[in-house]
Structure formats: C-alpha cells, structure tokens
Amino acid sequence: MQTRSRITLLTLLGLLPLPAIGFRLLWLQVVRHAQLETRALGETSGHELIVVPRGRILDREGRVLAESLSVASSYLDLTGSADPASAVRKACRIVNQDPRPLLERLRPGRKFLWLKRKMSLEETARLKAAHLPFVGLVADEQRVYPNGELLTSVLGATDLDEKGLSGIELAYDKEISGRSYRVRLQRDGAGNVLMQEAPPDLSPPPDLHLSIDRSAQHFAETALREAVISRRAKQGILIVQDPRTGDLLALASYPSDPLKNPALQEVYEPGSTFKVVALAAAMEKGIFKPEDIINCEGGRWEVAHGVTIKDHEPEASITLQQVLERSSNIGTAKITLRLGASSFHRACRLLGFGYKTGVPLPGESSGLLPEISQFTPVRLANAGFGQGVAVTALQLTAAYSALARGELLEPRLVLAVGDGPRPGPARIRKVFSAKTLERLREMLEGVVVRGTGATAIVPGFRVAGKTGTAQKIDPAAGRYSPSDYISSFIGFVPANDPQLTLLVAIDSPRVGYYGSEVAGPVFSRVAREILAQRGIAPDQPLPLRIPSGPNASRLAPMRPAKNSAAPTQAREAAHRP
Amino acid sequence: MEKKPAVLLAACASLALAFLLEQVQATRLGYALGRARKEIHAQEQTNAHLRLRLAKMRSPDLLAREAQSRLQMTPPSPESQVYLGKSVERAGAAGALSLLLRR
Numbered sequence: 281m282q283t284r285s286r287i288t289l290l291t292l293l294g295l296l297p298l299p300a301i302g303f304r305l306l307w308l309q310v311v312r313h314a315q316l317e318t319r320a321l322g323e324t325s326g327h328e329l330i331v332v333p334r335g336r337i338l339d340r341e342g343r344v345l346a347e348s349l350s351v352a353s354s355y356l357d358l359t360g361s362a363d364p365a366s367a368v369r370k371a372c373r374i375v376n377q378d379p380r381p382l383l384e385r386l387r388p389g390r391k392f393l394w395l396k397r398k399m400s401l402e403e404t405a406r407l408k409a410a411h412l413p414f415v416g417l418v419a420d421e422q423r424v425y426p427n428g429e430l431l432t433s434v435l436g437a438t439d440l441d442e443k444g445l446s447g448i449e450l451a452y453d454k455e456i457s458g459r460s461y462r463v464r465l466q467r468d469g470a471g472n473v474l475m476q477e478a479p480p481d482l483s484p485p486p487d488l489h490l491s492i493d494r495s496a497q498h499f500a501e502t503a504l505r506e507a508v509i510s511r512r513a514k515q516g517i518l519i520v521q522d523p524r525t526g527d528l529l530a531l532a533s534y535p536s537d538p539l540k541n542p543a544l545q546e547v548y549e550p551g552s553t554f555k556v557v558a559l560a561a562a563m564e565k566g567i568f569k570p571e572d573i574i575n576c577e578g579g580r581w582e583v584a585h586g587v588t589i590k591d592h593e594p595e596a597s598i599t600l601q602q603v604l605e606r607s608s609n610i611g612t613a614k615i616t617l618r619l620g621a622s623s624f625h626r627a628c629r630l631l632g633f634g635y636k637t638g639v640p641l642p643g644e645s646s647g648l649l650p651e652i653s654q655f656t657p658v659r660l661a662n663a664g665f666g667q668g669v670a671v672t673a674l675q676l677t678a679a680y681s682a683l684a685r686g687e688l689l690e691p692r693l694v695l696a697v698g699d700g701p702r703p704g705p706a707r708i709r710k711v712f713s714a715k716t717l718e719r720l721r722e723m724l725e726g727v728v729v730r731g732t733g734a735t736a737i738v739p740g741f742r743v744a745g746k747t748g749t750a751q752k753i754d755p756a757a758g759r760y761s762p763s764d765y766i767s768s769f770i771g772f773v774p775a776n777d778p779q780l781t782l783l784v785a786i787d788s789p790r791v792g793y794y795g796s797e798v799a800g801p802v803f804s805r806v807a808r809e810i811l812a813q814r815g816i817a818p819d820q821p822l823p824l825r826i827p828s829g830p831n832a833s834r835l836a837p838m839r840p841a842k843n844s845a846a847p848t849q850a851r852e853a854a855h856r857p
Numbered sequence: 858m859e860k861k862p863a864v865l866l867a868a869c870a871s872l873a874l875a876f877l878l879e880q881v882q883a884t885r886l887g888y889a890l891g892r893a894r895k896e897i898h899a900q901e902q903t904n905a906h907l908r909l910r911l912a913k914m915r916s917p918d919l920l921a922r923e924a925q926s927r928l929q930m931t932p933p934s935p936e937s938q939v940y941l942g943k944s945v946e947r948a949g950a951a952g953a954l955s956l957l958l959r960r
Binding site for chain 1: 884887888891901902903905906909912913915916917918919921932933938
C-alpha cells in the first residue's frame with residue numbers, strides 16, 4: 281500500500297504543473313499567437329530589395345554616354361534611440377556628411393530619416409564596418425554620365441528615383457527604365473540568409489544606341505563653347521548631320537542645360553540662311569536661272585508705301601548667283617515676290633518647315649510658317665530673306681541636308697533599342713530636281729569661294745554654305761533690335777559628295793555680329809576636325825606652310841588637285857584679311 | 858534471435874546520423890553558396906564602378922585636357938595631316954608605316 285501511495289503521490293506531483301503548462305500553452309498559442317508569430321517571422325524572415333539598374337545609353341560606336349550603377353542608400357531607424365541627435369552625428373561622421381540638415385529635420389517622434397542616398401562603395405563599406413544598430417542599408421541605383429557635361433541637353437536627366445525627367449532619358453524612359461523587386465528571404469539565428477525567393481526577371485533593360493558620335497560631339501561642344509565665350513554671346517547651337525542617312529552626329533548647345541534643348545525647342549528667324557528656299561523654288565519653277573540679272577536698286581528699295589528693304593552693301597544689277605553670294609535682301613525679295621506666296625509656301629513645306637522633324641526628344645517645336653493667306657507682299661518679301669518666319673536649328677539643318685542630297689530625311693537620333701536590327705534612313709520625300717539642286721550647290725559653293733562665307737573654308741575640301749545675320753525681335757520694343765543678332769552659318773561638305781551638314785548659330789554675340797565673322801570660323805574648325813576624325817580624304821590641294829626663308833608665312837599648294845573642279849580661289853579667299 | 862532488435866536499432870541510429878550529417882553538410886554548403894553569391898555581387902559592383910571610372914578617364918574632354926596640359930600637345934594643323942586612306946586597312950601596320958614614309 282505504501283508503495284502504491286508513493287506512486288500515486290509521485291503521479292500527482294508529476295501532473296501538478298500540467299494545468300499551468302496547459303494554460304501557458306493556451307496563452308501563447310491562442311491568445312498571443314499573432315503577436316508572437318510576427319516577432320518570430322521578423323527575426324527569421326525578411327525582405328530584400330533587388331534593383332535591376334536602368335539601361336545604358338551608348339554612342340554610335342558603342343561608347344558609354346550614360347550608365348546606372350548598383351549602389352546603396354542608407355537610412356536611420358531611430359526607434360528606441362535614447363539620443364537621436366547623437367546617433368545622427370555619429371552616422372554622419374562615418375559618411376563624411378554635414379549633420380546639420382538632418383538634425384534640422386529631426387522632430388520628436390520622427391523615426392525614419394534618409395542618411396545618404398546613393399553612396400559610394402567606400403562609404404558603404406565604412407558604414408557596414410561600423411555596425412551601427414540604428415543604420416540600415418537599402419539597394420539603390422545611380423545614373424552616371426562618364427563624359428561629364430558632354431551631350432547634356434540631349435541626354436537630359438533623371439530624378440532621384442532614376443525616372444527620366446528630360447531629354448532622351450524621358451523620351452525612352454519606358455524602354456530603358458530599371459526595375460526593383462522586393463523578395464522574401466529566410467534567415468537563421470545569426471542573420472545568415474538560408475533561403476531567398478527567386479525574383480521574376482533579372483535581365484538588364486536594353487541599351488539605347490544613339491546616332492551621336494562622341495568625338496564629333498566633343499569637337500562641336502569645345503568649338504561652340506569657345507566661340508560663345510570669346511564672342512560674349514548669350515548662347516550657341518551647333519548641329520552636325522550626315523545628309524546621306526539623316527544621322528545626327530553632334531547636337532551641341534552652350535550653355536548646356538539638361539532640362540532644355542534649344543536646337544529643337546527654340547525657334548529663331550533664320551535670316552539669310554533661308555534665302556536658298558526662294559531661290560531653289562524659283563529655279564525649279566523655271567522663273568530664274570543663276571545667270572539672270574536682277575536689279576538690286578542700289579541698296580534701298582521701297583517694297584510698299586513706307587516699307588523699305590535695305591542691303592548691307594549697295595548693289596546695282598547682279599546675277600541670281602551673286603544675289604546669293606552677296607546675300608542681297610532686295611534681290612531675294614524680288615525673286616520671292618515673283619515666285620508668289622503659294623509656290624514659296626509649298627517650297628517651305630517641301631523642305632520640312634512648319635512641321636516637326638520627328639526627332640524623338642520632348643518639346644520639339646514645329647516653327648512658325650505663316651499660312652498662304654497671311655502672306656501680304658511685304659510679309660512675302662521679308663519671308664524670302666528669312667524674316668517673319670521662324671525655324672528650329674534642327675529644321676534648317678534637315679532642310680540643308682535635303683538640298684545636299686536631294687531627299688528630305690527624318691533626323692535620326694536613336695539607331696536602335698537593344699541589339700535589334702538598325703532600321704535604315706527614314707525618307708520623307710524627294711526635294712527639287714537634280715538640275716536645280718546641282719545649280720544651287722554651285723551657287724552655295726560660290727558663297728564660300730567668292731561671297732560672304734569665305735571664313736568657312738575647310739582646307740582641302742569644297743564647301744557649300746550660307747551665312748546668316750538675322751536681327752532679333754526686341755520683345756519690349758516690339759520691333760527688330762538694333763544690337764541683337766543671330767549670327768549663323770550652315771553648309772555641307774564636301775560639296776561634290778556631301779557627307780556632313782553643319783549648322784552654327786550664335787545668339788546675340790557682343791564681339792562682332794556678322795555670320796561670316798562669328799559663325800564661319802567655327803564651321804570651318806569643326807568641319808575640319810570631324811572630317812579628319814571620320815577619315816574623309818581631302819579632294820582639293822592642301823596649303824603647305826613653308827618652314828623657313830622669306831616666304832615662311834605664305835601658303836602654297838602641297839600637291840595638285842585630284843578631282844579638280846577645284847575652285848582655286850578658295851584658298852586665296854580663305855586667307856584674305 | 859536476441860541480436861535482431863539491437864542490429865535494427867543500430868541501423869536506424871546510423872541512418873539518422875547519416876541524415877543528420879547530410880543536413881549539416883547541406884546547411885554548410887548553403888552558407889558557402891550564400892557567401893559566394895554575396896562576393897560575386899560585390900565584385901560585380903566593383904567591376905561596374907571600375908569600368909565607369911575607365912570610361913570617365915577615356916572621355917574626350919579629359920583626354921584633350923590631359924594631352925594639352927601634361928603632354929603639351931596641340932591639335933594638328935590641316936597641312937600637317939596626311940590621309941593614308943583605305944589602303945592602310947588592307948596593308949596593316951607595317952604597310953601603313955611604309956605608306957607614311959613614302960609620303
């Protein structure tokens with residue numbers, strides 16, 4: 281009995297804690313279940329942000345213009361921190377950052393603060409090594425432009441979250457945008473990752489291949505910057521296009537701004553560079569030939585009662601060719617009036633004026649081309665020499681490329697998205713007959729050889745082009761400003777087989793203002809550099825500097841011309857004082 | 858006959874031990890894999906940063922600045938440029954040199 285009693289006693293003693301254990305289990309498993317489960321999951325499982333960086337932007341040779349890097353951003357979690365200010369100071373010291381802006385944002389009850397977005401690898405490593413419990417790291421990406429300011433106004437910018445804000449970054453945001461995934465992961469007690477959920481797609485976004493040539497862009501930007509600074513101008517634009525394909529090789533503006541691109545967003549009155557439109561249309565229609573004589577009225581002509589057109593140099597009777605070479609406003613006005621509003625308007629449309637060029641950049645302007653009914657004789661006469669119409673620099677470049685090759689092409693800025701096939705040039709329409717274009721090319725060559733464009737000569741090459749010195753409207757006075765001009769030069773080279781079309785426009789220069797004086801030399805320099813860089817052989821004799829002796833400073837031909845339809849006057853004109 | 862349960866027990870114990878060892882090994886390999894992945898990611902990041910640094914150093918603006926300031930180079934004048942043409946590509950480096958010398 282005694283034994284049995286003992287067993288009973290022991291059993292009872294053994295069973296005694298069971299109700300307490302059962303109650304505790306019930307408490308933990310039922311009452312506090314949700315809370316404890318969350319806590320357990322928080323310790324062993326979590327989430328991680330995986331970032332697939334934004335696609336690259338490359339130039340036509342595959343050189344990087346923009347690329348995104350995987351970086352880390354850091355934040356402060358001040359939950360339970362007794363002294364948040366000291367925590368902020370400590371963290372800022374590690375990442376070499378001024379703590380004051382963060383301390384200003386520190387409010388009672390505020391637990392989350394970004395410490396530093398997009399940190400360098402060194403900063404990330406330092407922060408990791410510090411093991412600060414109140415600092416967290418999160419995956420992020422950073423857009424980097426390895427060429428600095430180069431092509432800024434074309435590439436545009438992205439915001440802090442790497443979304444396109446302007447330029448190509450905005451236009452192709454959908455195609456090259458990066459992705460981020462929040463994946464679940466399981467950790468052990470020591471914090472090591474045991475299991476990780478597979479993200480859906482880690483393949484990088486496609487690269488964007490631009491038509492821009494990085495070297496050409498560099499030449500263009502350098503020359504333009506120097507010209508704008510030395511001429512104390514407001515701004516400048518320089519465009520280089522391949523007229524055979526429509527490819528934009530360089531699209532420079534200075535000062536460069538990632539949020540705007542004046543080459544296609546701003547319009548200006550083209551002035552004398554627009555004269556080719558009326559002249560080409562008149563020759564196409566058969567009204568005039570290059571050798572026809574036009575009376576330029578000695579430099580002053582009253583086109584209507586009280587409205588006088590003036591030339592900068594008084595001319596008597598000169599040929600059509602000379603009208604272009606000497607840039608006579610009166611001659612061009614007479615030709616335009618004879619052509620008529622309808623034909624002139626049609627020629628403008630034919631060359632793409634009044635339409636957007638279709639270049640894939642945001643905010644392109646279509647320019648200002650009056651309707652036929654709006655062309656009074658005075659407006660028509662003025663429009664002939666580029667007043668009362670407004671164009672973008674890109675429209676004008678595309679039009680000259682069309683005159684160079686006989687076909688209007690859509691300016692191409694993006695060659696391909698990804699490694700897909702590169703489509704051919706986007707042809708819009710043929711412009712004028714081959715005969716008209718040939719005559720016009722000769723006349724434009726004459727401008728450089730004998731006329732106002734002598735400063736644009738490129739040694740070794742035949743150049744066809746036109747100067748422009750267009751007065752700007754003074755918005756305050758409501759009339760043309762006596763001091764503000766757009767000085768420009770546009771042309772193509774080599775004239776006999778055009779491979780480059782270049783436009784140089786300098787806005788409001790304060791040192792000199794004639795297009796020949798301000799823009800011509802920039803054209804010459806950039807064309808020479810790009811022709812050499814692209815390996816385009818000279819087709820004219822190059823001048824040779826004689827190293828010593830009494831004629832050391834004179835220039836002499838190095839060797840006879842190869843395909844010489846050679847305007848030998850070119851060299852002489854180029855070195856005229 | 859009496860040995861049978863003992864053998865069975867031993868076999869079960871061995872199996873359990875083997876299973877345990879396999880689990881331990883798998884966990885260890887899992888950790889090693891995790892570390893390797895982390896290392897690869899870090900190396901890839903470093904590589905991307907270095908590639909970009911290289912691209913920055915090759916930027917035309919920097920090269921031009923360095924060439925002019927450190928090497929005292931100047932852009933060539935038109936008359937000092939010699940066009941070797943497409944024949945260079947066919948001739949190779951030695952051919953190019955001979956072409957240059959001939960000129």
